[in-house]
Amino acid sequence: MLVTLAFVAIAEAAVPPGLMDFSSAGYRGGGVPLPHVPARFAVGPSGGDDTRAIQAALDAAGRLPLDAAGWRGAVVLRPGTYRVGGQLRLAASGVVLRGERATLVATGDDRRTLIQVGGRNDRGLGRLVPVRGNVAVGTTEIPVETAAGFAVGQRVLVRRPSTAEWIAALGMTNFPGPGQYKDARLDWVPGSRDIEWERTIVAVDAANRTLTLDAPLTTALEEKFGGGAVHVLTWPGRVRQVGVEFLDCISETDATNPQDEEHAWMAVALDDAEDAWVRDVTARRFVLSAVWIGQRARAVTVQDCAYAEPVAEEAAWRRVSFYVGGQQALVQRCTAAGGRRDFAAGHCAAGPIVFLDCTAVEARADAGPFESWASGVLYDRVSIAGAGLGLMNLGVKTQGAGWNAANCVVWNSAAAGKIWIENPPGAENQAFVDAATPSLYRAQLESRAGRDALTALARSEAPQELAEIAAAPAPGPAPRREQHPIEVRGGYFVVDGRALFGGSLGSALWKGQLPLGRETGTSPTRWAPGRTGPGLTEDLAALTERMRAQRAAIYWAFPGLWYDRRRDDHSIALREDADVWAPFAEMPWARSGRGRNAMQLSKYDLTRFNPWYFRRLRELADECAARGLLLAYQVYDNHNVQEAAAHWTDFPWRPLNCVQEVGFPEPPAYENAGQNRHHIADAFYDSTHPVRRDLHERYIRHTLDVLGAAPNVLVTLGYQFAGPLEFQRFFLDTVAAWQREHGCRVYVALQTSKAVTDAILADPARAALVDVIDLRYWQYLPDGQLFAPDGQGKLAFRELRTAAFGRDALLRSRPELVYRQVREYRDRYPGKAIICGHAGFGSIPVLMAGGAAAVVAESTLPRDGAKRDEAALLAFVAEHLATALPELKPMDDLAENAWVLAGEKRGVLLYASEAAPTIRLKRALPAGTREGLWFNPEDGTVRPARVEAGATTIAMPTAGSWLLWLPR
Numbered sequence: 001m002l003v004t005l006a007f008v009a010i011a012e013a014a015v016p017p018g019l020m021d022f023s024s025a026g027y028r029g030g031g032v033p034l035p036h037v038p039a040r041f042a043v044g045p046s047g048g049d050d051t052r053a054i055q056a057a058l059d060a061a062g063r064l065p066l067d068a069a070g071w072r073g074a075v076v077l078r079p080g081t082y083r084v085g086g087q088l089r090l091a092a093s094g095v096v097l098r099g100e101r102a103t104l105v106a107t108g109d110d111r112r113t114l115i116q117v118g119g120r121n122d123r124g125l126g127r128l129v130p131v132r133g134n135v136a137v138g139t140t141e142i143p144v145e146t147a148a149g150f151a152v153g154q155r156v157l158v159r160r161p162s163t164a165e166w167i168a169a170l171g172m173t174n175f176p177g178p179g180q181y182k183d184a185r186l187d188w189v190p191g192s193r194d195i196e197w198e199r200t201i202v203a204v205d206a207a208n209r210t211l212t213l214d215a216p217l218t219t220a221l222e223e224k225f226g227g228g229a230v231h232v233l234t235w236p237g238r239v240r241q242v243g244v245e246f247l248d249c250i251s252e253t254d255a256t257n258p259q260d261e262e263h264a265w266m267a268v269a270l271d272d273a274e275d276a277w278v279r280d281v282t283a284r285r286f287v288l289s290a291v292w293i294g295q296r297a298r299a300v301t302v303q304d305c306a307y308a309e310p311v312a313e314e315a316a317w318r319r320v321s322f323y324v325g326g327q328q329a330l331v332q333r334c335t336a337a338g339g340r341r342d343f344a345a346g347h348c349a350a351g352p353i354v355f356l357d358c359t360a361v362e363a364r365a366d367a368g369p370f371e372s373w374a375s376g377v378l379y380d381r382v383s384i385a386g387a388g389l390g391l392m393n394l395g396v397k398t399q400g401a402g403w404n405a406a407n408c409v410v411w412n413s414a415a416a417g418k419i420w421i422e423n424p425p426g427a428e429n430q431a432f433v434d435a436a437t438p439s440l441y442r443a444q445l446e447s448r449a450g451r452d453a454l455t456a457l458a459r460s461e462a463p464q465e466l467a468e469i470a471a472a473p474a475p476g477p478a479p480r481r482e483q484h485p486i487e488v489r490g491g492y493f494v495v496d497g498r499a500l501f502g503g504s505l506g507s508a509l510w511k512g513q514l515p516l517g518r519e520t521g522t523s524p525t526r527w528a529p530g531r532t533g534p535g536l537t538e539d540l541a542a543l544t545e546r547m548r549a550q551r552a553a554i555y556w557a558f559p560g561l562w563y564d565r566r567r568d569d570h571s572i573a574l575r576e577d578a579d580v581w582a583p584f585a586e587m588p589w590a591r592s593g594r595g596r597n598a599m600q601l602s603k604y605d606l607t608r609f610n611p612w613y614f615r616r617l618r619e620l621a622d623e624c625a626a627r628g629l630l631l632a633y634q635v636y637d638n639h640n641v642q643e644a645a646a647h648w649t650d651f652p653w654r655p656l657n658c659v660q661e662v663g664f665p666e667p668p669a670y671e672n673a674g675q676n677r678h679h680i681a682d683a684f685y686d687s688t689h690p691v692r693r694d695l696h697e698r699y700i701r702h703t704l705d706v707l708g709a710a711p712n713v714l715v716t717l718g719y720q721f722a723g724p725l726e727f728q729r730f731f732l733d734t735v736a737a738w739q740r741e742h743g744c745r746v747y748v749a750l751q752t753s754k755a756v757t758d759a760i761l762a763d764p765a766r767a768a769l770v771d772v773i774d775l776r777y778w779q780y781l782p783d784g785q786l787f788a789p790d791g792q793g794k795l796a797f798r799e800l801r802t803a804a805f806g807r808d809a810l811l812r813s814r815p816e817l818v819y820r821q822v823r824e825y826r827d828r829y830p831g832k833a834i835i836c837g838h839a840g841f842g843s844i845p846v847l848m849a850g851g852a853a854a855v856v857a858e859s860t861l862p863r864d865g866a867k868r869d870e871a872a873l874l875a876f877v878a879e880h881l882a883t884a885l886p887e888l889k890p891m892d893d894l895a896e897n898a899w900v901l902a903g904e905k906r907g908v909l910l911y912a913s914e915a916a917p918t919i920r921l922k923r924a925l926p927a928g929t930r931e932g933l934w935f936n937p938e939d940g941t942v943r944p945a946r947v948e949a950g951a952t953t954i955a956m957p958t959a960g961s962w963l964l965w966l967p968r
Helices: 051-063 164-170 442-448 451-455 542-551 565-569 611-627 689-706 726-741 754-761 797-805 815-829 844-848 871-883
Strands: 039-043 071-077 080-084 088-090 093-108 111-119 142-145 153-158 195-205 210-213 228-232 240-250 265-269 273-282 290-295 297-303 305-306 323-324 325-334 335-337 351-355 360-363 377-380 389-391 410-412 417-423 430-433 485-490 492-495 504-505 552-557 589-591 602-610 632-639 713-719 747-752 772-773 833-837 853-855 889-892 899-903 907-912 918-920 931-936 942-947 953-955 962-967
Touching: 039 051, 051 071, 051 080, 051 093, 051 844, 071 195, 080 323, 088 093, 088 240, 093 111, 093 389, 093 589, 111 153, 111 240, 153 210, 195 325, 240 265, 265 273, 290 297, 290 305, 290 689, 290 815, 323 325, 351 442, 377 442, 377 772, 417 430, 442 451, 542 552, 542 611, 602 611, 602 689, 611 689, 632 689, 689 713, 689 726, 726 747, 726 754, 747 754, 844 853, 844 899, 844 907, 853 918, 871 931, 871 962, 942 962
Parallel strands: 039 071, 071 093, 080 093, 088 111, 093 240, 111 265, 240 273, 265 290, 273 297, 273 305, 290 323, 297 325, 305 335, 325 351, 335 360, 351 377, 377 410, 389 417, 410 430, 504 552, 552 632, 632 713, 713 747, 747 772, 772 833, 833 853
Antiparallel strands: 142 210, 153 195, 153 228, 195 210, 485 492, 589 602, 889 899, 899 907, 907 962, 918 953, 931 942, 931 962
16 A cells, blocks of 8 residues: 655646546536526515425426526525525426525524435436446546447446455455444445446447547446446436526524534535536535535536535534535535535545635545545645545545545645545555646646636626516415324224235334445434435335335334444444444434533433434324324334443433433443443333433423324334333323323324233223234244243343343244234224234234234344245235225134134135135025135235035135135
8 A cells, every 4th residue: 555645746847647637527527617597587585484485486497498508597586585494496407596695594403405406316227238348547438348229429327346356355344443243334345336427428439349438437447346337328307407506505503502403404415416506605504515416416516615604513424515426526616614524525426526726724624535435536726724635545434434535636735634645456546746737627628628618617707687587476385295094993003994904114223324235224213414215314205105015004113222323333432533423323312512422422411302303203104194104103212221231322311421410320330341231221211210200201292292193103112122010101191191281192002011011901091092002022932831021121022032042033933823812912902903923924813813913023023034025915905805804803603724804794804724625614604605805825826716605615726825805
């Protein structure tokens, strides 16, 4: 590894040979002046919230036809101050948002982007055409196996795979350091660092099978590392020719909290956009960025913008003044004050990316890329006061970022700290001082496009709108979403008269990763700044659409185990700095802005609550209501107060981590010589402790304030067996008091031990509060013995399971015992919905016993068997049984060798699993000859069925298990 701490001085007045050409960075590929788009609509400040008025004008402009130049027009904000409590979206091509001495104030406590520019991520790729041989860095000529199907002017995507061989050659599988799961947390995974360049074909040489592209590749393609491939690219939903300009943006903050983060995080963000710009925009007090360019944006210019006065924690993933995750982006003459990672290129940013004439003052951390393998980045006449600039191996930082830069150049730049230049295997980073060539970008642009192209870099003057501008149309009424509320009826969750019987999806307990590469589950309260999608900040509408597609009826949500991904190492060490790792599992409680906790962030205030966390839960509840799904919220995550000591280390209730005097020992009294276990649940759930009782009640009540009126929400005390009997009573009493005060009924589930469940149900007043009984924490064993541990909340179920059987895995049982378990409670409490663990046998035993849902969740997943695919069964239930199920009840007097659900007016459902060729009835079915359907749960086969009047036997279609549905 070469480490250079000084610049290479160049005597001659020429650009060194072999340097990559960076000049294609910027709007429309560089060298094209930013346009002044004619105004179409004008908006003035109202004195109130102007979100809907401005958005209505943007939407109206977006409906105008595109002119010959590709423009619809600009929306002009007249002089004044505009309060914006929501988000402004530029989602149509050819639209510009322009200020005329206008100030936008982002109000409220939502950590949003103030102005979001972008369309849809509907990228389409044509056939894969392999690249032939090796392709050097900086080249624009690509040899391909066949040039057939390619044409000049086509947009293509060139992909370089991140193979296991390449990762090993870089040494990115041997990260040092303590802690567990290093390979799962830190090691680069094949496919997680692919590089994708978007280019336009400018020439096709069919004879030599070569494509010439409009901009260079920034990392070499090497056969030994998987080579590369080319696809024709389409992207109909991407917006083009869009801009934001001449605006002063301010994020309104809590004046009492100098590290407040419950306000807008970014002023302007662009993704799913190309040929775009942001100019002359000032962003003050924003947590994260003035301008954030996402990975799916290209050909963007950001110029003459400023990031100042950030209000945020002094921590990682904050104060990243200008961030470029996309490609062919130019950031010029931009300034930053008080940033931590100024002028950053993002994860595997494909380049070229140019930071030109940019200045940072009062920098808190080194500028430059802070994720993996940004290639083709040029720092040209950049000045960093207060910190350094690094192109280097970051090691484990940012969750195994490793090599942060490849084939990047620092040119005539300066930093108060060191400028680190390190070279990864197969790539070269360089630094130069060249008095004869002040700017490499300008020199390369002039060489490629001529001197006139340099005029594109000039400062812009705000246009004077001489013509009369039409007033923007008034916003229409706020849209109202259709709702499909859930009721508990006949022991089922019923939506629009249909039983909601299906699988479930649940929050990830602790995993999360940037970049993606491993399965990390879902979580509605996971926060990945600047990134949306599965495993990141979840798109809640898309999440619930996936649930519908998968026939998952219930989403089980609960607080994450710890905020900072550094704790994924399961250590108990206090952190030395606040370089926290995203994505963050947000906590229900808000940070105070005072003191320092175990992560070196400010301490939590347990009397205040995280508005973003609860807003996300309410938004998920609303999405569930719109789609007829159920959100089950588990108020506590019991793992925080038991099992691994790391669970408590960062938890907000630990005395080190909060401003309240909560009365727990500090330092904690960890078990096993202070290394790996702790059990503080008995003290945590002590409802007689005056301070903790008040804090618990505040939290439970706030949860109900947010979710209590939502029609599709079920609340339960906690995930993984939370709380002793007295705390369950306290929880239910708090819910009852809230319901009386608000005149609002809340659906409540019991989800605890059998002993606590039975005690609550034996209490008429408290039993009346319970709508759902969850049986997942006990079951019958194959010999018929009941495994029903009662840890009184001091031990998690998986600890009890391990203590009893030597391992934490799905317990063995028999289908008839799962059926028995559900029937016992269905018969005793016919008006309540019963949820039960499936013990590896799927949904049929639960369904036939009258259960509302078979739990397919973390606590019941088999660790030594295949996951069951019940898509066909759930589809059959939804199509043929859903309207009848609320009227059906288990019956024992109809069949000798089949389970039966029947309703006098709806029909009969039978399930036989014996090898016998017939179902033997104890009496003939009423109402004469019956026609219906056979369903085979093993292979999804559906066959017509006919049972003659008076029959006492029914022939099975084949050997094996069959459901028989005979409607009335």
